[in-house]
Amino acid sequence: MYIVMVATECAPVAQAGGLGDVVFGLSREIELHGHAVEIILPKYDCMRYDHIWGLRVTLADLWVSWYGGAVHCSVWFGYVHGRKCFFIEPHSQDHFFNRASYYGFPDEYMRWAFFSKAALEFLLRTNKRPDVIHCHDWHTALVPVLLYEIYKHAGMHNQRVCYTVHNFRHQGIAGENILWATGLCRPEYYFHPYRMRDDFNHAAVNLTKGAILYSNFITTVSPQHAWEARYTDQGFGLGHSLSVHQGKFSGVLNGLDYETWNPEIERLIPHRYGVNSLERKYANKEALRDRFWLRKDYKPIIAYVGRLDAQKGIDLIRHALFYSLANGAQFVLLDPSSEHGIHEHFWQLKRHLNDHPDCHLEIGFSQDLAHLIYAGADMVVVPSLFEPCGLTPMIGQKYGTVPIVRAIGGLLNSMVVRHYSDRPTDERNGYVFHQADHGGVESALRRAIGLWYRYPEEFRRLMVNGMRYDFSWSRPGEDYINIYNYIRHK
DSSP states (O other): OEEEEEOSOBTTTBOSSHHHHHHHHHHHHHHHTTOEEEEEEEOOTTSOGGGOEEEEEEEEEEEEEETTEEEEEEEEEEEETTEEEEEEEEESTTOTTOSSSSSOOTTHHHHHHHHHHHHHHHHHHTTOOOSEEEEETGGGTHHHHHHHHTGGGGTOOSOEEEEEESOTTOOOEEOTHHHHHHTOOOHHHHTSTTTTBOSSOTTSEEHHHHHHHHOSEEEESOHHHHHHHHHSGGGTTOHHHHHHTGGGEEEOOOOOOTTTSOTTTOSSSSSOOOGGGGGGHHHHHHHHHHHHTOOOSSOOEEEEESOBSGGGOHHHHHHHHHHHHHTTOEEEEEESOBOHHHHHHHHHHHHHTTTOTTEEEEESOOHHHHHHHHHHOSEEEEOOSOOSSOSHHHHHHHTTOEEEEESOHHHHHTOOBSSSOOSOGGGOOBEEEOSSSHHHHHHHHHHHHHHHHHOHHHHHHHHHHHHHOOOSSHHHHHHHHHHHHHHHOO
């Protein structure tokens, strides 16, 4: 098969979160199964150009119709760690992708609507006819709409679309100017309640709702989250649309890139280790303490690694920090990016705890520190209010760092709880709590810290169990290939 990924991120060249990891990891896995994969991305001015090999212009004159005229684009080609990537560069006074950042602008809907149209125009112009176009998140939700309303009639009638929703919270709610800009026009047609009209704002179109209707198959990033999106408020209003199209909707748990996250082979930690050399992990624990000036004492280190935003359970993270310190543990936090108000709150907390010998808060992104924290910590806490997939506990397990997670979304799909489980003891890999309150997170932390102190051999067994789990892209890659085969023969 020939697959084209259309996305706004691909690790490590353009990445703001987990989406980039998925696009890169899934593309590589599909290629390992013998299929051809190409990736279409915006050409940002802030990309990591040092991760692109052989970058060159492959199409100098791509004209993309936009409103009543057309925008001139260049398309570049280069290899990103072996992945074939095309980068679309519009020459427009709007400077869609020349803004020193990937996201966060008032015209987000126009930026990604243009990118979606340009990607299809590039495929049409170059006579590329993939078996499947795989789009990711609301930014590319217009691709299936444009394909079946416009480009199907221009010669792309055999292409099929798989659309993956990584986060239902962000859906792309836009005005009818999107329709006029992209050439879809006919607002009375698209504002029909069974097409793209938003169910809560009847003066707006919902791009994700449109993608659910027009795509041949829709996935989200874990089986549990697929259920939650249909039957709970985790669908953020799209539960009805997903139920209507339930025959083409499922959840596939994301994989983990073991070439990036693997303590046995990586170069970003001072001491490599594996299941059979677990004692070396404790050398990384000492290195972590040295890096953060933590007291060297017989205590477990509990970590939080990830964005600080409302989704992640800010109050629960803060409570986990103080509960850990009050119950004989050390606590470290790494925040790659966060909302402004939350960012300021944790800066104040950092200043308040600056001289605490058992705590360190690192506000800012550092890939090196993320790897060191996973390698040096004993436990990692993930108290999310909702979590479509959640790679953190998967990474933690690979590093022998026992996860403490809330039973939600993909977090539940990657965990076998130590207590209250009917699974064999050699499959249990961490702690789970259900209620999003202080009592819930305290219960899980109490059990985990207590086991670390009182039954170290049992705690070590949890570490080893987690390290033996396989969360690679192998299984999800096969699932997606089966989906591709299903829709292209349908």
